[in-house]
Structure formats: C-alpha cells, structure tokens
Amino acid sequence: MLLEIKNLHFSHQPEKKLFQNLNLKIEKGKIIALAGESGCGKSTLLNIIYGLLQWEKGEIILDDVQLFGPKKNIVPGEADIKMVAQTYDLMPFATVAENVGKFLSNINLKEKKEKVRQLLEVVGMTEFSETLPKYLSGGQQQRVAIARALSQMPKLLLLDEPFSNLDYSRKIELREKLFTYVKENQLSLVISTHEIQEIMPWTDRLIILMEGRLIQNDDPKETYQNPYNEYVAKLFGEVNVFLNEEKENFNLNKNFYFPQEIKIAENGLEAEVLDSRFAGNHYWNKVKLMGKNLVIYSDQKLNGTIFLEFP
Ligand SMILES: Nc1ncnc2c1ncn2[C@@H]1O[C@H](COP(=O)(O)OP(=O)(O)OP(=O)(O)O)[C@@H](O)[C@H]1O
Numbered sequence: 013m014l015l016e017i018k019n020l021h022f023s024h025q026p027e028k029k030l031f032q033n034l035n036l037k038i039e040k041g042k043i044i045a046l047a048g049e050s051g052c053g054k055s056t057l058l059n060i061i062y063g064l065l066q067w068e069k070g071e072i073i074l075d076d077v078q079l080f081g082p083k084k085n086i087v088p089g090e091a092d093i094k095m096v097a098q099t100y101d102l103m104p105f106a107t108v109a110e111n112v113g114k115f116l117s118n119i120n121l122k123e124k125k126e127k128v129r130q131l132l133e134v135v136g137m138t139e140f141s142e143t144l145p146k147y148l149s150g151g152q153q154q155r156v157a158i159a160r161a162l163s164q165m166p167k168l169l170l171l172d173e174p175f176s177n178l179d180y181s182r183k184i185e186l187r188e189k190l191f192t193y194v195k196e197n198q199l200s201l202v203i204s205t206h207e208i209q210e211i212m213p214w215t216d217r218l219i220i221l222m223e224g225r226l227i228q229n230d231d232p233k234e235t236y237q238n239p240y241n242e243y244v245a246k247l248f249g250e251v252n253v254f255l256n257e258e259k260e261n262f263n264l265n266k267n268f269y270f271p272q273e274i275k276i277a278e279n280g281l282e283a284e285v286l287d288s289r290f291a292g293n294h295y296w297n298k299v300k301l302m303g304k305n306l307v308i309y310s311d312q313k314l315n316g317t318i319f320l321e322f323p
Pocket residue numbers: 024025030048049050051052053054055056057206
C-alpha cells in the first residue's frame with residue numbers, strides 16, 4: 013500500500029469538524045480521482061496529505077513511513093510528495109524550461125534538455141520554453157508547475173483541480189498526455205475534481221467525499237452503475253431519481269437512472285413529451301411519466317406520446 017490514512021480527524025475551526033474518523037488506502041501506480049461538491053473537503057484532504065495542514069488525530073503512512081505533518085517538518089510539504097494546487101510557486105526570473113528543469117540532475121545536460129522537452133510536450137508548453145512565468149496566463153503557469161512536479165518522479169503526485177483553468181480543447185489534450193505519462197512512468201496520482209466525467213476514462217478508482225465524509229470508494233464503472241446515493245449519482249451529471257415507492261410502482265431495478273439509460277421503445281411505460289431540444293450528440297427531452305417529470309435523451313426530436321423502457 014502506498015498511502016494509508018487511519019482514523020483521521022481534522023477541523024479548520026474548533027467548533028466545525030470536517031474530517032471525523034476518515035480512513036483511506038491508496039495503492040501504488042494508480043490514478044485516483046477525489047471527487048465531490050465544492051466545499052466537501054477535497055483541497056483540505058490534499059493539503060493534509062501533502063503536509064501543509066496539521067491533523068488532530070489519526071495516522072498518515074506513506075510507503076511504510078509515518079508522516080507527522082507541518083509541526084515536525086522544517087520545510088513545508090513532504091519530500092516524497094509533490095502537489096500542484098492553485099499557487100504555482102515558479103521561479104520568476106527563470107524561463108519555463110529552467111523552471112521545469114530545476115530539480116533535474118545536471119550531470120548529463122543533453123539528457124536533462126531532452127527530459128525538459130518531453131515534459132513540456134506532455135503539458136503542451138513547448139512553444140513557451142524560453143518565456144518567463146510573468147508573461148504566462150494562470151492556466152499556462154499551472155501547466156509548467158505540473159511539468160516541474162512530474163520531473164521529480166514523486167512517490168505520490170497530488171493535483172488539485174488541474175484542468176480548472178483550461179479551455180475545453182486544451183483540457184482534452186492535456187488530460188490524455190498527462191494521464192498517459194503518469195501511467196507509462198508508473199506514478200501514483202490523486203487528482204481532485206468536481207467533474208468526474210472529465211477524467212473518468214483514466215481513473216482506476218473514484219473516491220467520493222460528501223461534507224468531509226468518504227461515502228464511496230470504488231472502481232469508476234461500479235460507482236456509475238451503483239451510486240451510493242443521489243449526491244454521488246449527481247456528480248455524473250443529470251440524473252432521474254426514483255424514491256423507493258416510485259421504484260416499486262414503476263417496477264424498476266434501481267433508484268437512479270441517467271437520461272441516456274432510459275430507452276424509447278415500441279411498448280413500455282407511457283409518457284408524454286413536454287419539451288424536446290437539440291443538444292449536440294443527442295436531443296434533451298423532458299417527459300412526464302404518470303405525474304413525474306423525467307429527463308431522457310433521444311436521437312430525434314420527440315413529441316406526443318412515447319413508451320419508455322428501463323433497463
Ligand atoms: N482556511 C480555512 N478556514 C476555515 N474553513 C475553511 C478553510 N479552508 C476551507 N474551509 C472550509 O472547509 C470545507 C472544505 O473546503 P475545501 O476547500 O477543502 O473544499 P473543496 O472540496 O476543495 O472545495 P472546492 O471544490 O470549492 O475547491 C469548506 O466548508 C470550507 O468552507
């Protein structure tokens with residue numbers, strides 16, 4: 013086991029406990045998504061693991077070594093862990109390439125140059141290699157900081173919402189290159205997000221926090237198919253929630269159905285289309301099933317009466 017958190021207790025303010033008895037294990041070489049609504053404690057947990065916030069009770073063990081937090085560390089942050097959060101801490105008078113190469117060995121300069129080139133390629137910053145950080149946007153500085161963190165081959169890499177500053181096309185490009193690099197180099201990564209869908213294809217495990225409680229820790233597919241509750245289901249996007257009574261009435265197999273799961277069939281449960289709108293790769297429809305409004309997706313614009321089938 014790479015990281016073990018046992019019975020962790022932490023509060024920012026004395027009267028308001030955030031983590032109470034939090035337990036978590038992270039295996040080596042895995043990509044872990046830490047997800048949950050804004051304010052659930054993702055950044056706080058990453059800061060605790062990294063050693064910037066002192067926990068009150070509990071144990072944190074990294075690769076069989078007990079960590080003690082900021083109280084015991086002279087330099088803030090654990091040496092074996094690297095974190096990229098919202099402050100990037102780049103050297104202002106050094107170029108992008110120098111920043112990325114800061115922690116690389118100078119013994120073989122050709123090798124160092126090649127490594128910097130490779131890392132800049134991973135984060136899509138090759139064309140800025142000779143630029144100073146002050147001429148970069150927030151998102152660009154963040155990518156340089158990610159490249160620098162990767163260069164150090166930490167035992168554990170923590171990324172706090174690394175795609176939040178990026179536009180869609182950059183995000184798509186960065187996530188594929190970054191996750192491929194992480195896997196090829198067998199790094200262990202915990203990445204926080206409130207957009208699970210964006211990183212789901214690359215994650216080995218999904219850890220869901222809700223108001224400081226760890227409520228689900230599963231394989232992403234398992235979490236999607238069997239969300240622990242409505243809160244978890246909603247992290248995947250729009251969802252139709254059926255109370256137990258409704259589930260029985262409609263003879264359904266589960267409580268949560270994503271719009272794309274409900275199929276339009278020749279016969280089934282009769283519903284009335286209330287609204288149908290083009291949404292790119294599908295039509296978004298609001299339909300009424302025995303007094304209950306649902307959202308379903310379809311290939312064509314809908315109207316009138318339809319029949320629904322629930323898997
Ligand atoms: N320095 C602080 N002092 C007091 N309370 C804090 C502090 N930092 C965070 N909190 C509170 O702790 C809780 C968890 O915050 P945290 O930033 O860890 O959440 P998050 O899941 O990372 O949110 P986001 O997705 O918005 O970044 C929130 O209720 C927040 O208000």
